[in-house]
Amino acid sequence: MKKVYATGRRKASIAKVWLTPGAGTMTINGLSLDAWLGGLEAKKLRVKQPLALTKQDTSVNIVATVLGGGFGGQADALRHGISRALVRFNPELKAILKPEGMMTRDSRVVERKKPGKRKARRSRQFSKR
Template identity: 45%
Template sequence: MTEGFAPSPAAFAPVEPAPGTTTTATEATSTATATTSTAAATTRPRRAGGLIQTVGRRKEAIVRVRLVPGTGKFALNGRELENYFPSKVHQQLVKEPLVLTERGETFDVFANLRGGGTTGQAGALRLAIARALVELDLEHRPTLKKAGFLTRDARATERKKYGLKKARKAPQYSKR
């Protein structure tokens, strides 16, 4: 069993009933479990220094994002946003979650982008940033979910079938 999932020693400590009252063992266990689960639900573990890491995928693209408190700069594979995505459409697509939650100038985004093309990478980056914002503050979840930024686009390239030229394109038909 790993250390991160081990129960705390307080979970095994006996619960002392108040003088003059009697409680059963199951009642004591259920109250201890209830207090531990509510504490776990309200607080989420954070990495040191406020660093938030998430992953986004779209088509063949995989993006790992680190959100760090800063001034709003982007470092995508060591390059700036304008250099990595020259298209204004892709730049706007990537910035949408930050603009929607009004956090555009409060975080620096460091991303490692692999695979796919520019549109797939931009979509994967948007998903990863949205997931990081939810990790930061759960109050952003309804807003981002309504805008569709937390939904993983499952569409992918259909595989080529034998006997066909592409996934669905049949060879030219000759009557004679």
């Protein structure tokens, strides 16, 4: 019985994921997936996607701690962490997850605000006269 650890990241979120063989329970920050994400069904599906693709949803238990960002970034960080943990658990699953883009860290982050601008790129309204 091996316990596998992996880290997933997205935007400002970091997910620490521990994966063990088991019945398919998922605990995030001490809560079940349904309690953690509430009614955000699309995000729940996104989190479960690596498990569904590899057909491991009833054979591994997941315990995760997610920090930073909002629910969207956290859900994607968790998805990335679960994917990485599954590959460490069983390297043969990489052939399934990599073509789906689950092993790649999404590097898009919020662009910083520039001086003299309202936002990162939005300028003040120009008045000709």
